[in-house]
Amino acid sequence: FAWHYSPCSELAGDMLNVMRLDDDHVGVYLLDVSGHGVQAALMAVTACRYLSNHKDASSVLWERQDGSSEYRLRVPAAAAEQLNARFVAQSLTEQYFTLIYGILNHRTGEFRYTVAGHPPSVRVSVTGRSEFLRGGGLPIGITATTYEEYSIQLDIGDRLVFYSDGVTESMNASKEL
Numbered sequence: 001f002a003w004h005y006s007p008c009s010e011l012a013g014d015m016l017n018v019m020r021l022d023d024d025h026v027g028v029y030l031l032d033v034s035g036h037g038v039q040a041a042l043m044a045v046t047a048c049r050y051l052s053n054h055k056d057a058s059s060v061l062w063e064r065q066d067g068s069s070e071y072r073l074r075v076p077a078a079a080a081e082q083l084n085a086r087f088v089a090q091s092l093t094e095q096y097f098t099l100i101y102g103i104l105n106h107r108t109g110e111f112r113y114t115v116a117g118h119p120p121s122v123r124v125s126v127t128g129r130s131e132f133l134r135g136g137g138l139p140i141g142i143t144a145t146t147y148e149e150y151s152i153q154l155d156i157g158d159r160l161v162f163y164s165d166g167v168t169e170s171m172n173a174s175k176e177l
Contacts, residue, residue, distance in 0.1 A: 001028075013040030013097065014164045019053040021073055021103065027053060027061060029101040030118065031140075032164040043095055047140070050083055051101070060086070076101050076114040077149035080140065084116070087141035096141035100162060109154040114147045116140050119165060126157030133160075 001018045013033025021027045031047055033040040052059040055071040060082035062071040074082065080101060087096075100121055102113030113121075115135025124130045137147050154160070171177060 001026075010036050011038060011041045012036045013044035015044045015048050016162070017048065017051065021053055021061070024105050024107050025073065026104045026106055027051075027101070028104065028162070029099060030162045030164060031097050031099045032118065033097040034095050034139075039095065043097065047083065047087075047097060047099075050086060051079075073103070075149055076103055076112055077147040080114045080116050080137075080147040081145075084138075084140045084145060084147075088144055096139040098139045098164075100135070104154075109156070109158075110151060111154055111160065112149060112151045114149050116147060119163060121163075122161040123152060123154075124159045124161060126155060 003016055003018075005014075005016065013035070014031070016030045018026060018028045029051055031044065031051075033043045033047070050058065050060050053061060055062045057064070060079045061074055063074050063078075064070070065072050080099060083099070096117075098118035099116040100113060100118040102111050104111045113133070113135070114137070115133075116137045117139035118135070120132040120135060122130050122132055133152065134150050135148070138145050
């Protein structure tokens with residue numbers, strides 16, 4: 001895993017995390033809160049807390065197994081739906097955020113993911129061929145909705161590239177996109 005994070009000149013709400021979930025799985029997400037400033041940053045921090053790899057009721061990544069104190073990993077689409085439900089219920093502003101969240105099984109190479117309005121990620125094969133990943137859906141925090149889950153099989157040497165609109169909306173020295 002490698003990343004480059006270049007914050008803009010002001011406080012904002014882009015966040016990235018790569019985290020071990022268990023012996024076989026690694027979780028990764030990138031989110032981008034609408035707007036800039038303290039409000040966007042605080043919403044991003046709250047979302048990151050809900051996307052915690054800690055097995056407890058505050059994390060949307062885990063669900064309690066019926067009649068037990070044990071937790072199991074939620075599939076990405078269900079995690080996004082839980083996250084969305086929390087933000088829709090607490091919505092006091094018109095803010096929302098885009099998200100891609102996925103789970104990589106590092107033993108098999110399967111990557112299962114969901115997208116909530118985030119720009120499409122790119123798979124770059126070991127041969128150099130690139131393709132945009134499928135996905136769409138509404139951003140988190142707008143309205144109650146469901147999310148679709150996708151799965152791709154990664155081969156040794158394949159890469160996934162995640163980015164936010166900070167890349168597609170960056171300006172050159174002439175102030176052009």
